Amino acid sequence: MEFYRQTYAEIDLDAFQKNIESIRARFADAEFFCPMIKANGYGHGDQTLSLFLQHLGVQAVGVCLIEEALLLKEAGFNNKILIFRGFDEMGAKEILGQGFVPVISSFDHIAHLQKWAKTEVEVHVKFNTGMNRLGFAPSEATNVVAKLAASPKLKVEGLLTHLLNGDDGIEDEGETARQLFQFNEISKVFSTFKPKHHVYNSGGCLAKEWARQLKLKHKHFDNRWGIRPGLMIYGYKPVGMGTDWDLHPVMNLKSTVSHIRQVSKGEGVSYGASWRASRDSQIGIVPIGYADGYHRMLSNRASVLVLGERVPVVGRICMDFMMIDLTDTLKSKTLQTHQDREVTLFGFDRERNFLSVDEIAHHSQTISWEVLTQVGVRVPRRYLGGKSFFNEVVGTRGRDLT
Numbered sequence: 001m002e003f004y005r006q007t008y009a010e011i012d013l014d015a016f017q018k019n020i021e022s023i024r025a026r027f028a029d030a031e032f033f034c035p036m037i038k039a040n041g042y043g044h045g046d047q048t049l050s051l052f053l054q055h056l057g058v059q060a061v062g063v064c065l066i067e068e069a070l071l072l073k074e075a076g077f078n079n080k081i082l083i084f085r086g087f088d089e090m091g092a093k094e095i096l097g098q099g100f101v102p103v104i105s106s107f108d109h110i111a112h113l114q115k116w117a118k119t120e121v122e123v124h125v126k127f128n129t130g131m132n133r134l135g136f137a138p139s140e141a142t143n144v145v146a147k148l149a150a151s152p153k154l155k156v157e158g159l160l161t162h163l164l165n166g167d168d169g170i171e172d173e174g175e176t177a178r179q180l181f182q183f184n185e186i187s188k189v190f191s192t193f194k195p196k197h198h199v200y201n202s203g204g205c206l207a208k209e210w211a212r213q214l215k216l217k218h219k220h221f222d223n224r225w226g227i228r229p230g231l232m233i234y235g236y237k238p239v240g241m242g243t244d245w246d247l248h249p250v251m252n253l254k255s256t257v258s259h260i261r262q263v264s265k266g267e268g269v270s271y272g273a274s275w276r277a278s279r280d281s282q283i284g285i286v287p288i289g290y291a292d293g294y295h296r297m298l299s300n301r302a303s304v305l306v307l308g309e310r311v312p313v314v315g316r317i318c319m320d321f322m323m324i325d326l327t328d329t330l331k332s333k334t335l336q337t338h339q340d341r342e343v344t345l346f347g348f349d350r351e352r353n354f355l356s357v358d359e360i361a362h363h364s365q366t367i368s369w370e371v372l373t374q375v376g377v378r379v380p381r382r383y384l385g386g387k388s389f390f391n392e393v394v395g396t397r398g399r400d401l402t
């Protein structure tokens, strides 16, 4: 499809690759590596990213839904896809039929798989060590082992838990330390299966690296345990993580000044006239709105980058548009060309000036995960970099991928 609106998300595959490579290098001893590309690859486009990860030699990725896994397979991703959400009997049949890797969190899961598996199937077993969302209770570990031992078609390849507060990982007595200690106890019960362990999300990975930088000897961190990084592969850290690990933001959300209105002193802008001009003003109309994932909470709060300068968002964000006050910028500059009119909502502009997703999250009273995953379906993703990948793998199929 052609796009008639200059609003899009640039996805920098070279930045993505740098993040993946620096994580792999720092966790070279980890026995399992499973980048999380659920929720459309945190908004970055799951089909393209899965193929790119495959091109980089990544053996497994994680999604939440069977539906997401089907999209990856359709794109041509042939390595392991772990399904984290859980499943009913119908889901079990689909997982088995498609060759996906189920994450088991309940005795029902075991029963469904054992009933329908025709051949041996790889499973990963999840324990709840405090998140209280999915996973067996630690007190069930012995029973789970017995049940799995009596389910010959199920081959336990992985054992996992999910950290609820990775950012306290450098504390000796924190929630993470407690969870890891508990997970280690569960691991002993599972030793006969010799599973691969995977534990660390972005907070956990960064805490582990931070502890290493601070030369803290945390006995609860195990170098062999595997990692499931999400946010950090897209170039961001949970707010407050002190490590100087240099990650590379992958998404640049862009739009354009489609026209400029002269607004007289005293006039309002947008619904409810929540902003009024204190002087004769030049207001840029930008064709992106909350339906594209630019949150309405950002009204009268956020700023954008135009010609490398910060320009304030004025008036309420609409479904399809937002307005910016260009009065100061236009005192010394003109928006002659298409490039001049470019608006960067977050990420890098073409001069590498940067506006962080963390700042957008702060103004929207949310977290960076939500800002990235909310970038809407009608915002096309344009991939930058990844030259050999496009030449060798994607070719002319690029237009069909998400």
Ligand SMILES: Cc1ncc(COP(=O)(O)O)c(C=O)c1O
Residues within 6 Å of the ligand: 036, 084, 162, 200, 201, 202, 203, 228, 229, 230, 231, 232, 369
């Ligand atoms: C089970 C599981 N593992 C790993 C992750 C990745 O977390 P993060 O994005 O904080 O790295 C998630 C994300 O929510 C998850 O649900």
